[in-house]
Amino acid sequence: MSILHTVNKSPFDRNSLDACVRLAAKGGSVLLIEDGIYGAMKGTSKSDMVTNAMKDLTFYVLGPDLQARGVDEGKLIEGIKVVDYSGFVNLTVENDKAQAWL
Amino acid sequence: MSETKKFMYINRKAPYGTIYAWESLEVVLIGAAFEQDVSVAFVDDGIYQLCKDQDTTGLGIKNFSATYRALGDYDVNKLYIEKESLDARGLTLDDLMPLKYEDENDDWAEKDSIHVVSSQELAELFEQSDVLFNF
Numbered sequence: 367m368s369i370l371h372t373v374n375k376s377p378f379d380r381n382s383l384d385a386c387v388r389l390a391a392k393g394g395s396v397l398l399i400e401d402g403i404y405g406a407m408k409g410t411s412k413s414d415m416v417t418n419a420m421k422d423l424t425f426y427v428l429g430p431d432l433q434a435r436g437v438d439e440g441k442l443i444e445g446i447k448v449v450d451y452s453g454f455v456n457l458t459v460e461n462d463k464a465q466a467w468l
Numbered sequence: 469m470s471e472t473k474k475f476m477y478i479n480r481k482a483p484y485g486t487i488y489a490w491e492s493l494e495v496v497l498i499g500a501a502f503e504q505d506v507s508v509a510f511v512d513d514g515i516y517q518l519c520k521d522q523d524t525t526g527l528g529i530k531n532f533s534a535t536y537r538a539l540g541d542y543d544v545n546k547l548y549i550e551k552e553s554l555d556a557r558g559l560t561l562d563d564l565m566p567l568k569y570e571d572e573n574d575d576w577a578e579k580d581s582i583h584v585v586s587s588q589e590l591a592e593l594f595e596q597s598d599v600l601f602n603f
Contacts, residue, residue, distance in 0.1 A: 376482050376513050378556065401485030404516065409558025430526025434484055436519035436533070441558075450526075 368393055370461035371423075374400040374468065377412045382467040390465075395400065397449070397457055399428045403435060408443045420445055428454060434444040474505045479514030486531065489517045492603035493535055500542040507537075507546040507597065509590060514603075515553050516581035518564040518582075533565065540569030545581040552587050 371390050377383040383405045386396060396419075398406050405412055406427040416425065425446040432439065432448065442468055449457065458464055477496050481488035499506050510518060517536070524531040539545070547567060554560065567581040585593070594600060 374485070376485070376516075379481070379513050401482045401513070404557070405484065405511070409557045413558070431484075434522060434524040434527045434529075434531070435482070435516060436522040436563075438521070450554060 367394065368461045370394070370457050370464045371396045371403040372464060372466045373398050373405065374466070376401040377405040377415075378410075383412070384415070387423070387468045390419075390423055394422075395396040395424045395426060395429065395457060395461060397426040397428065398446075399431055399454075401435060403427050403431045406442050406446045407437060408441060413443055414445075416446075418445055426453070426457065439454075469570060472503065472505055472595065473598040475499050475507065475599050475601065476594060477506070477508045477601045477603065478594075479508065479510050479603050480512040481603060482513040482516040483522070483533070484524070484527065488603045489514070490532055492601075493532060495601065495603075496539070496544060497542060500539075500544050503543075506544045507548065507549070507593065508544065509548045509593070510553070511550045511590070512553050515549055515557065515559065515564070518547075518549070518567070519559075520563065520565045536565060536567060540567065540581055543569075545569035545579070547580060547581045547583065548590060548593060549584045550587060550590050551584050554584065 373383050375382040413462050426449050429448045429450050476563040524532040568578050569581050570576040571579050
């Protein structure tokens, strides 16, 4: 059993990403979308929290949402995978269920 | 009879995820059209509005970031960025669009609209304003 967690809020605006990381079981996947993509950037006050969570969770980020916001892939925390919309679909198929953190 | 007031618009939201950033731009331009003394502050996630190289083709929604470059033409040339917000997000001025204006009182010399200020300096600017709008 595995869960795909999506987070669509900026970690600097809401605590959705903190809650997701705290409550996601080991082996789960986290996909950062919309304003959630800011959580994937390195060198921020949230980067250490995400890097630490990557020991137990696989992190993905939605490419079109990065491009819209002018966030270059070179600014991402190493190990976070960029996916497109069809990659998003694949993740929903590969996991048993989804949990959308708002 | 005309009275000019000091307007301060405070932006604290990232673009695209919510409508705040776009709505703020519209209201800022309206204030400028009425020839008020306009300042715009970018705080917290609001600084993401000014990130360069925004490309919304994948989302199928309007990329309004080019509109910030037009602000100088409407005499909106006092843009304040809080340094603490930049630092918390691992960003520097190089990550933002270089926004300029031409100073009519200085032979149309091209000058920077963006000023990086500390929280304390920004608090002082708020104190000096007549009207504060939050987005």
